[in-house]
Amino acid sequence: MKSKSPTFSATTITELMIPSYANFSGKVHGGILLSLMDKVAFACAAKHSGTYCVTVSVEGVEFLQPVEVGELVSLKASVNYVGRSSMIIGIHIESLKPKTGEIKHTNTCYFTMVAKGEDGKTQEVPQLLLENHEQLKRFVEGMTIKNISKRKRVLLDEEIEKYTKDNLLSHCKNERCDLSKFS
Numbered sequence: 001m002k003s004k005s006p007t008f009s010a011t012t013i014t015e016l017m018i019p020s021y022a023n024f025s026g027k028v029h030g031g032i033l034l035s036l037m038d039k040v041a042f043a044c045a046a047k048h049s050g051t052y053c054v055t056v057s058v059e060g061v062e063f064l065q066p067v068e069v070g071e072l073v074s075l076k077a078s079v080n081y082v083g084r085s086s087m088i089i090g091i092h093i094e095s096l097k098p099k100t101g102e103i104k105h106t107n108t109c110y111f112t113m114v115a116k117g118e119d120g121k122t123q124e125v126p127q128l129l130l131e132n133h134e135q136l137k138r139f140v141e142g143m144t145i146k147n148i149s150k151r152k153r154v155l156l157d158e159e160i161e162k163y164t165k166d167n168l169l170s171h172c173k174n175e176r177c178d179l180s181k182f183s
């Protein structure tokens, strides 16, 4: 299978934030942005793999700055890393106020997409052709994200396994949960 460059599959979606996307305070719903992230990640992964892809996990989604109705949101996606069937898609999100030209970088996040064949089984994807330092850096970053996410899942399971019913309760003593009806 021939390797493919990240530039081959790089994808940008720009969408106008219309009033029906807003919540009661006039800001855009987080779910609208999540859906756009998923779409651009799918398009980018499908171009690289040449197959249907599914979303497996998401890292680094944060909504630190609100997006307003009337802004143009651009999501730039690229394949940063590939394993056998998985691809880490980096998504850089910016929002532009057309009248003032002000641009906010709202977030960078990473979607793991997996390629599937017609039979529904995971499918090998082309190697990533790395042609410059930036692409190499992103590849290693993707490898690190994959390893850290795996370790995080294992650590969480191990940590929760350690607790008995009693020390679970004592752990929550100074937390903001009401245990007055706990039995």
Ligand SMILES: CC(C)(COP(=O)(O)OP(=O)(O)OC[C@H]1O[C@@H](n2cnc3c(N)ncnc32)[C@H](O)[C@@H]1OP(=O)(O)O)[C@@H](O)C(=O)NCCC(=O)NCCS
Pocket (backbone or CB within 6 Å): 054, 055, 056, 057, 082, 083, 084, 085, 086, 087, 112, 114, 122, 149
């Ligand atoms: C993701 C899925 C394909 C994994 O299937 P599986 O039989 O466990 O396959 P594998 O263990 O071989 O994993 C396949 C790849 O997914 C990766 N993967 C599996 N679980 C993962 C997770 N939680 N986070 C990140 N990557 C994961 C593996 O590392 C592997 O990558 P590689 O081939 O590059 O090494 C399967 O769980 C699935 O189809 N999930 C549903 C996805 C979906 O429908 N998403 C839409 C949302 S409704």
